[in-house]
Amino acid sequence: MFSIFLWVILTQGPLAPVKVTTDKIKVANLAPEVFGVGIIEARHTYNIAPIMNGRVSRVLVDQGDKVLAGQVIAEIDPIDLNEKLASSQHMAERAANTVKVAEAQLLEAQSRSRTTTSTHARFSELHTRGFISQEMLDAKLHERTAAIAAVDAAAANLSAAKREYAKTLSDSKGAKKLQEQTRLISPVSGIVTARMVDNGAILSPGQTALQVVEPSDLWVKTRVDQKQSGMLQPGFKADIVLRSQPQLHIPGALARIDLISDSVTEERIVNVAFSTQEIHPSLGEYAEITFQLPLLERAISIPSAAVKRINQQEAVWVLQEGHAQLRFIKTGVSSLDGRTQVIDGLGAQDEVIVYSQQALHDGLKVRVVPEIVRN
Numbered sequence: 001m002f003s004i005f006l007w008v009i010l011t012q013g014p015l016a017p018v019k020v021t022t023d024k025i026k027v028a029n030l031a032p033e034v035f036g037v038g039i040i041e042a043r044h045t046y047n048i049a050p051i052m053n054g055r056v057s058r059v060l061v062d063q064g065d066k067v068l069a070g071q072v073i074a075e076i077d078p079i080d081l082n083e084k085l086a087s088s089q090h091m092a093e094r095a096a097n098t099v100k101v102a103e104a105q106l107l108e109a110q111s112r113s114r115t116t117t118s119t120h121a122r123f124s125e126l127h128t129r130g131f132i133s134q135e136m137l138d139a140k141l142h143e144r145t146a147a148i149a150a151v152d153a154a155a156a157n158l159s160a161a162k163r164e165y166a167k168t169l170s171d172s173k174g175a176k177k178l179q180e181q182t183r184l185i186s187p188v189s190g191i192v193t194a195r196m197v198d199n200g201a202i203l204s205p206g207q208t209a210l211q212v213v214e215p216s217d218l219w220v221k222t223r224v225d226q227k228q229s230g231m232l233q234p235g236f237k238a239d240i241v242l243r244s245q246p247q248l249h250i251p252g253a254l255a256r257i258d259l260i261s262d263s264v265t266e267e268r269i270v271n272v273a274f275s276t277q278e279i280h281p282s283l284g285e286y287a288e289i290t291f292q293l294p295l296l297e298r299a300i301s302i303p304s305a306a307v308k309r310i311n312q313q314e315a316v317w318v319l320q321e322g323h324a325q326l327r328f329i330k331t332g333v334s335s336l337d338g339r340t341q342v343i344d345g346l347g348a349q350d351e352v353i354v355y356s357q358q359a360l361h362d363g364l365k366v367r368v369v370p371e372i373v374r375n
Contacts, residue, residue, distance in 0.1 A: 017367035019357040022319050023303050025348055030299035030341055032333035034232060034291040038222030038272065040242075040281045042193070042213035043255075048184050049208045050076050056201045056209070063195045067186040067212060074184040074197075074209055081179050088172040095165035102158035109154040113147035120144040190214040193283060218281065219255055220272040222289045226261055229268035231293055231333060238272045239290040242281055251275040254291065293333065301339040306352040307331060316346070317353040317360050319368065324353060324360040 054076035061073045120140040127137040194211035203209060220240060224232070238252040251274075258269040272289050274281075281287070306316050307329075314331050317324045329345030346352070353360065355372050 017322070017365040018324075018360065019369045019372060020317075020319070020324070020353045020360075020366045021355045021370070021372055022351045022368050023306065023354050024351050025342070025346055026301050026339070027298055027348065028301070030296040030301050030333070030339060031335055032231070032293040032296060032341070033336045034224055034228045034293065035336060036222040036224035036270070036289045038220040038287055038289055040218055040283055040285045040287055041221050042283060043217045043219055043271075043273075044214070045193070046187055046190070046212045047208040048073065048186065048210040048212065049206050050184060050203050051181050051205050052076070052178065053205065054079070054182065054203055056197050056199055056203060059195065059197060059199060059209075061192050061195070061210065063192055065192045067190060067192060069186060069189045071186050072183045073186050073192070073212075076182040076184070076203065078179055078182045081175065081182065085172070085175040085179055088168065088175045092165065092168040092172045095161065095168040099158065099161045099165050102154065102161040106151065106154035106158050109147065109150040113144070113151045116140070116144040116147040184209060186212050188212060188214050190217075213283070215280065216277055218274060218283070220252070220287045220289055222270050222272055222287075223262070223265070223267040224270055224289075224291075226266045226268050228333070229257065229261075229270065232257060232270060232291060236291050236293075237275075239292070240272060240274065241288045241290075242279075243286045243288075244282070245279075248279075250279055252289070290336070296333065296341065299332075300342045300346070300348070301335075302342055302346070302352050303354050304334055304338045304340040306354045307340050317356070318346070319351045319353055319366065322365060322367075324356075324362065324364045324366050326360075326362050 056074060057077040058075045059073070060075070061067055067073055120137075120143070123132060123137050123140045126132045127134065190212045191214075192210055193213050195209075196211075197203060197209045232254055234254050234256060236254040238254060240250040240252045242248065242250070252272045253275055254270055255273040256271045258271070261268040302316065308315050308317070310326070310328075313328050315326055315328045318327045319325075327345055327350075330343045332341035332343050334340045353366065356366070357372055360366070
């Protein structure tokens, strides 16, 4: 009777060994994968905004509408801009006429100058021969000097008229450009993702009225473990599964790895572009990303569940002659089927503890069972 009692105490009671499940080191090809969850975003978002104050007269598209590059999607009331444009055009025409008048005046002055110069030369010859007096020669010289001065004045007037004409042309072009800015135009062919104003709204310069994105410019902003992110390279193929279509596996490719990581969650942002344009995911939708890394041949691996993190280091509990022994290890990549590569810290004959009935400590007596059954 006492023997039975003692057997129960030692095998089933508090002094009984802790039940554990174990697994041996496995040397085989390992297909590592990196998994992450991300949100679908547009790589570039085009915010359409006016450059002037104004009242929205018409919004021609709505959220979800497809637009073409150069298509007018909204209009701003120009108020008195049309009248200013007409006035500037009239001023330009007037300045052009002023230029024509100045050109004619210059031609007239130049003609008079040539005549007075010829007359002065003839009178100078006559005065040399003694046929005319000095007073008459001086009078012709005065006429010649006045004619030359008139040419200079006419040239200056023409130059001023041309500058004024150029100024009025610039003013007219500026008014015309302002008039063109009353029409909000889509810069790309895409889809309207946001309509932020309605007819009659007052807009300020730079205030976004509509947003447009290109469907071909969507990607998944994905968070992956920092430890695994170092194995990724731009161009790696990815498998994308949308939350809205879990049965569909969409091909993708790693487009960019962000330089900034999240120090709190120890995650890094990688951006995955779609390799096909036949799907139309919604912005903000969650997606699951899987990267298939190159195959590791004859890699030493253990169940990922056996790897613990103790004192900021990775460790496993090793079965050592019926007792648990803590062993710190260095791991490599992991596969999604639950295997982790062991780089250092374990031998080929070691047997690791995967699950235990209770918390382990060094030297604790354990008993291997096929599986841990919860009472």
